[in-house]
Amino acid sequence: MQYGSLLLGPGTPYRWRDMSGWEELPALDSGTVPRAGAHGAFPGLLLAQSRRIGMDPLIIRAPAATIGAVVAALNAGTVPVEDELPFVAWLDERGPLLAYARAVRRAVPTGKGYRVGVIIGGAIEWEATDPRRYELTERTASARLPAAEPGLDWGFADPVEDGLDWGFDGGAVEDGLAFGEPGSTGALTAVNLGDAPAHPVVEFRGPVTRPALTNLATGDVLEYDLPLAAGDVLTVDTRAGTVTLNGTASRIYTATARSVPEQTFTLPRGTTNLTFRAAPGSNDPAATAAVRWRSAYW
Numbered sequence: 001m002q003y004g005s006l007l008l009g010p011g012t013p014y015r016w017r018d019m020s021g022w023e024e025l026p027a028l029d030s031g032t033v034p035r036a037g038a039h040g041a042f043p044g045l046l047l048a049q050s051r052r053i054g055m056d057p058l059i060i061r062a063p064a065a066t067i068g069a070v071v072a073a074l075n076a077g078t079v080p081v082e083d084e085l086p087f088v089a090w091l092d093e094r095g096p097l098l099a100y101a102r103a104v105r106r107a108v109p110t111g112k113g114y115r116v117g118v119i120i121g122g123a124i125e126w127e128a129t130d131p132r133r134y135e136l137t138e139r140t141a142s143a144r145l146p147a148a149e150p151g152l153d154w155g156f157a158d159p160v161e162d163g164l165d166w167g168f169d170g171g172a173v174e175d176g177l178a179f180g181e182p183g184s185t186g187a188l189t190a191v192n193l194g195d196a197p198a199h200p201v202v203e204f205r206g207p208v209t210r211p212a213l214t215n216l217a218t219g220d221v222l223e224y225d226l227p228l229a230a231g232d233v234l235t236v237d238t239r240a241g242t243v244t245l246n247g248t249a250s251r252i253y254t255a256t257a258r259s260v261p262e263q264t265f266t267l268p269r270g271t272t273n274l275t276f277r278a279a280p281g282s283n284d285p286a287a288t289a290a291v292r293w294r295s296a297y298w
Contacts, residue, residue, distance in 0.1 A: 006077030
């Protein structure tokens with residue numbers, strides 16, 4: 001296990017017998033309400049609370065002459081911090097999973113074992129405000145605005161018409177007709193291999209006017225009524241609910257009436273088909289939409 005730069009587990013002075021809260025569902029807030037005139041209840045939303053991760057008991061082993069330095073390293077790696085740090089745990093053949101957490105409790109007993117370099121009964125607890133666990137590798141999908149295919153080259157040139165280029169060059173291989181470079185459909189696909197919805201980060205790059213990204217299955221749209229010049233990047237963080245231009249200036253007020261709240265735009269389990277569109281007449285081939293996400297797990 002790694003928290004920030006602190007390693008715990010085989011090959012380190014820090015071991016543990018049990019990790020709680022990692023393979024458990026986080027506590028849930030239920031929006032279910034009783035039926036007024038019938039048996040049962042109306043099912044409501046289930047919203048996950050923060051994930052609490054516990055390591056208890058913690059076992060620390062080191063030569064008696066260096067036990068203080070080993071404990072000091074543990075203390076330095078679990079101090080209170082303002083921003084959450086990466087928390088990675090690799091427990092089995094499924095590989096490592098990532099969360100973002102802060103250490104909120106630490107206990108190191110100072111009994112007889114402390115003097116001989118064997119400390120048993122310690123504990124550490126972390127809190128992850130986002131209860132989901134993520135794959136380590138970030139995935140990316142991108143698309144350009146729709147563009148027509150150029151089609152066949154008929155060879156019309158004044159004053160001579162050459163006709164179709166059939167690809168016969170006199171060699172052993174006949175290349176066939178040249179249909180031109182394939183066009184762009186503006187479509188992109190995002191695959192969430194986990195079992196929890198993932199919040200993507202969307203980046204629109206100019207030049208483009210009124211960029212929009214649509215989920216074809218749900219009809220949900222992220223659309224912003226502003227022009228982006230060449231080199232401009234509009235970043236939409238759907239978990240934080242922010243829209244920033246070139247990393248600093250907020251542009252959330254440019255969301256159009258048909259744009260959904262950013263935090264509701266998620267990638268469910270499986271494949272999500274998306275399309276990139278813009279205002280009529282905005283068709284520069286340099287404009288792109290990119291989606292970044294990690295597969296998410298409960």
